[in-house]
Amino acid sequence: MSFESAIARLGGTSLSVGSMEACSIAKGETLADTIRVVSGYADAIVIRHPKEGAARLAAQFATVPVINAGDGAGQHPSQTLLDLYTIRQSMKLDGIHIALVGDLRYGRTAHSLASALSLYDARLHTISPKGLELPASLQAELAEKGMQITEHDSVKDVVADVDVIYVTRIQRERFPDSASYFNVASSYRITPELLSPAKKHAIVLHPLPRVDEIDPRVDTLPHAKYFEQSKNGVPVRMAMLLQVMQ
Amino acid sequence: MKRADTAVGTDNEGLLVRRIQNGTVIDHIAAGEALNVVKILGITGTTTEALSIATNVHSGQMGKKDIVKLSNRELSKEEVDRIALISPHATINIIRNYKVCEKKGVEIPDVIEGLVRCPNPGCITNTNEPIRSRFIVTAKGLRCTYCDWIIGRDITSYII
Ligand SMILES: [Zn+2]
Numbered sequence: 001m002s003f004e005s006a007i008a009r010l011g012g013t014s015l016s017v018g019s020m021e022a023c024s025i026a027k028g029e030t031l032a033d034t035i036r037v038v039s040g041y042a043d044a045i046v047i048r049h050p051k052e053g054a055a056r057l058a059a060q061f062a063t064v065p066v067i068n069a070g071d072g073a074g075q076h077p078s079q080t081l082l083d084l085y086t087i088r089q090s091m092k093l094d095g096i097h098i099a100l101v102g103d104l105r106y107g108r109t110a111h112s113l114a115s116a117l118s119l120y121d122a123r124l125h126t127i128s129p130k131g132l133e134l135p136a137s138l139q140a141e142l143a144e145k146g147m148q149i150t151e152h153d154s155v156k157d158v159v160a161d162v163d164v165i166y167v168t169r170i171q172r173e174r175f176p177d178s179a180s181y182f183n184v185a186s187s188y189r190i191t192p193e194l195l196s197p198a199k200k201h202a203i204v205l206h207p208l209p210r211v212d213e214i215d216p217r218v219d220t221l222p223h224a225k226y227f228e229q230s231k232n233g234v235p236v237r238m239a240m241l242l243q244v245m246q
Numbered sequence: 247m248k249r250a251d252t253a254v255g256t257d258n259e260g261l262l263v264r265r266i267q268n269g270t271v272i273d274h275i276a277a278g279e280a281l282n283v284v285k286i287l288g289i290t291g292t293t294t295e296a297l298s299i300a301t302n303v304h305s306g307q308m309g310k311k312d313i314v315k316l317s318n319r320e321l322s323k324e325e326v327d328r329i330a331l332i333s334p335h336a337t338i339n340i341i342r343n344y345k346v347c348e349k350k351g352v353e354i355p356d357v358i359e360g361l362v363r364c365p366n367p368g369c370i371t372n373t374n375e376p377i378r379s380r381f382i383v384t385a386k387g388l389r390c391t392y393c394d395w396i397i398g399r400d401i402t403s404y405i406i
Contacts, residue, residue: 030375053370053392057377072368074393137396 002230003046003069003078006237015042032061039063044244047071065244073108079207080112082236086229087164090203093120099158101127101188102168102213104134109207110168111138118145125158126151129184132174155190160197165190165223167206167213191215195223205229269295269317271339271346272329277302279333280312282402286328286361287321295319308335327355331383332402354383362388362404366395379406 007014015038031049035058038045047058048069055068055075070076087093098117100110104126114124114134124147126134139149152158155165167190175181189212190204206214206226218224275283280299289295296317305311320340329336330352340348360378364371371379371392381388387398397404 031370031373032376049370050368051370051373052366052368052394053390056392057370057375060377071370072393 002233003067003237005234006241009234010238010241012043012241014046031057035061035066036063044241067240067244070108073106076108076112078233078237078240079109080116081240082229082232083109083113083166083205083207084116085236086205086225086232087203089228089232090225091163091201093117093122095121095123096164097123097125097158097162098164098166099125099127099152099155099162100134100166100168101155101190103132103170103174104128104168105132106171106174107168110134110166113166114138114142114147118142118147122147124149125162127153127155127158127188129170129188132170155188155194159194159202160199163199163202165198165202165204167204167210169207169209169211169213185212189213189215190218192217192221195221198223265344266296266315266317266341267344269315269319269341270321271341272314272316272321273311273337273339274305274308274333275312275314275329275336276333277308277310277312279402280314282332282405283312283314283329283336285402285405286332287316287325289316324355326350327353328358328361330354331358331388357382357391358388361406362397362401363406364390364393364395365397365404366390366393369393369395 004014031054035045039062042064044065044067045058045062046067046069047055049055049071052072052074054071055066059066068075068077070079084093087096096117100114104110105128117124124142126149128134133151134149142149159165170181170185170188172178172181175184192215195204195218202223203225204214204218204223206229208226208230210226214226272283278301280301284297284299289297298315300313302310303313321338326338331354334352334354336352338350338352339346358381362379362381364379366372369390369392371377371390380391381397382391384396387396388401389396
């Protein structure tokens with residue numbers, strides 16, 4: 001939706017992929033064909049697709065610029081750009097300490113952000129339920145880029161030391177039953193009490209929508225930047241569109 | 247005259263793998279990999295090349311090695327380099343009229359297209375899209391250029 005908003009604010013109009021789906025993908029048309037057809041209809045293509053690498057395929061067949069709005073469990077670059085932008089509104093990106101909290105195994109926004117922050121000499125602190133840790137392959141890749149990664153048992157252990165607390169959703173379907181989900185989810189919940197030792201300038205981010213990960217009482221604290229982050233999605237996506245059109 | 251089948255150590259083995267008049271001898275293949283070399287070259291029962299394979303041949307250098315001889319076919323550079331993926335020490339002898347005309351080593355290519363299947367079930371290359379798989383060869387293995395999945399070992403089991 002924020003891409004649609006960005007396009008509208010730039011004075012453009014958008015054709016929805018949803019309707020494309022109904023008329024062609026459903027008939028078994030390949031993505032390559034869809035992209036070739038849509039290339040004739042639009043000045044740029046924004047693609048979100050369940051298969052990894054779909055955006056690269058699209059870029060190969062398109063005659064107009066392609067923006068990846070998320071492909072499968074792969075990259076989520078537009079979210080990462082707006083995350084970086086939101087952090088930079090509060091502090092310099094260089095050398096920050098950031099805590100990634102929640103489902104770090106399947107949470108692609110966390111993967112993309114971690115990769116991007118490896119360019120800024122950031123220190124990574126990970127806090128995740130058992131079985132939902134940052135994938136070992138990604139950890140190895142980040143370590144190779146010189147990133148320091150420390151695993152912690154709870155947010156409490158690092159809350160006083162970090163500049164950014166990046167919270168991701170823990171999905172219920174990752175757990176065998178709702179009781180174990182609630183147990184885990186509540187132990188990772190961000191509350192005003194938990195944040196009381198935080199640095200004054202520390203910020204809390206979340207790619208939204210949230211479920212129970214952040215107590216609503218946090219919303220009024222100066223640390224809460226997740227609605228700001230969500231709002232930043234529009235100007236950042238406007239900038240991306242302008243960039244590819246030039 | 248240099249004999250074309252110098253690759254083969256003894257006369258007994260020479261019976262197994264006869265000299266060829268024209269074609270290619272792939273020597274110094276890692277022992278046990280000959281069939282994979284044939285697979286990687288796309289030679290199946292339905293192709294027309296005369297093919298002989300010797301496995302676990304004694305070799306002074308390597309202990310044991312495999313040899314593949316292909317009649318009436320000279321391998322291209324691209325085909326030869328594919329072999330490097332599974333047997334980096336292989337040597338290629340191009341034979342013309344029983345003579346070794348060219349002898350070359352194999353070089354691991356930078357990019358491999360259409361040869362290996364991406365192990366990631368969620369990868370766009372494992373759909374009916376009109377694209378070939380594409381991997382970049384890195385120190386850690388083959389990296390899918392579509393989904394970034396890395397095949398670190400056991401490359402042969404992903405050969406298409
Ligand atoms: Zn792939």
